[in-house]
Amino acid sequence: MEYRKLGRTDLQVSALCLGTMTWGSQNTVEEGCAQIDMALDHGVNFLDSAEMYPTTPHRPETRGDTERVIGEWIASRKRRSDVIVATKIVGEGYKMIRDGAPISAETIRTAVDGSLQRLQTDYIDLYQLHWPNRGSYHFRQYWSYDPSGQDTTRALAEIEEVLSALQSEIEAGRIRHVGLSNETAWGAMRFLQLAEASGLPRMASIQNEYSLLNRIFDTDLAEIAAHEQLGLLAYSPLGAGLLTGKYRNGAVPSGSRAAITPGLFGRMTEAASNASEAYVSVADRHGLDPAQMAIAWAMARPFMTSVIFGATTPEQLKTALGSGDLRLNETVEQDILDVFKRFPRPY
Numbered sequence: 001m002e003y004r005k006l007g008r009t010d011l012q013v014s015a016l017c018l019g020t021m022t023w024g025s026q027n028t029v030e031e032g033c034a035q036i037d038m039a040l041d042h043g044v045n046f047l048d049s050a051e052m053y054p055t056t057p058h059r060p061e062t063r064g065d066t067e068r069v070i071g072e073w074i075a076s077r078k079r080r081s082d083v084i085v086a087t088k089i090v091g092e093g094y095k096m097i098r099d100g101a102p103i104s105a106e107t108i109r110t111a112v113d114g115s116l117q118r119l120q121t122d123y124i125d126l127y128q129l130h131w132p133n134r135g136s137y138h139f140r141q142y143w144s145y146d147p148s149g150q151d152t153t154r155a156l157a158e159i160e161e162v163l164s165a166l167q168s169e170i171e172a173g174r175i176r177h178v179g180l181s182n183e184t185a186w187g188a189m190r191f192l193q194l195a196e197a198s199g200l201p202r203m204a205s206i207q208n209e210y211s212l213l214n215r216i217f218d219t220d221l222a223e224i225a226a227h228e229q230l231g232l233l234a235y236s237p238l239g240a241g242l243l244t245g246k247y248r249n250g251a252v253p254s255g256s257r258a259a260i261t262p263g264l265f266g267r268m269t270e271a272a273s274n275a276s277e278a279y280v281s282v283a284d285r286h287g288l289d290p291a292q293m294a295i296a297w298a299m300a301r302p303f304m305t306s307v308i309f310g311a312t313t314p315e316q317l318k319t320a321l322g323s324g325d326l327r328l329n330e331t332v333e334q335d336i337l338d339v340f341k342r343f344p345r346p347y
Contacts, residue, residue: 001043024065
């Protein structure tokens, strides 16, 4: 397993990160703990969670259960120092938590309290802002995204308040490093600039969606990642399963994410199905597992810190972990590029 520096911190995280958002709904406590054990055996030292998980589906009665699964592993295995735990505070508008309140000094204190309790730990390695208060173009919102109505003065004041609150948590030893998620180029730079100007915590990473089907990061954010050491933690590297081939020819396997969340939050479009078929065909031609090909391709991107994958079965987990040692040759890379030129933005 390859390990990479997280931003400008001293943390070395595995190039693969175990995502956890199905634990507590599709996966039991025992299954989640077994996944962590197996991932550690393969060199993965990085876990990603959030206070709103599980999401398959979102339900008030299961909110926070994913962190509780990790907490059970920490309590039972006594190996806290072997894992780097990342979690997130929800942003404005998510009504199931704090009635949709925006991220603020007050909500950060409350959210960190809750996460620490559920995780059964006294510190969080990487604490991330799940999405910005002002909104963003992520989650297929770019079709109607219009930032012209944002209150810049308010946004900058909120960023400074949030950074100050995060500094207090770092000084208290409750969190170690901080990161962004579902953020834009403008927002990322503002966080970095305000941190530098005021001596406040510097964002170490940015967790955005990235896959063969969603390459928005390739443009402005890739330049920020390169020059500012704001490495990408990529979620949905398999396009919510589209790139595995399991949805070929309109199939929707029982228990799959598409069966639980029809449409895959706007990802399951005709163009995405056609693009996925083309990428899976590339894997078939070269004798590769399509999921491993997609993850290995993402791992090799120059701005990538870690690729976050999830699994609901031991077989899926084994397949994803097998991506860690896979390197794609130039012919495969060229075939992938040819498909990308045909389907540059399928959803």
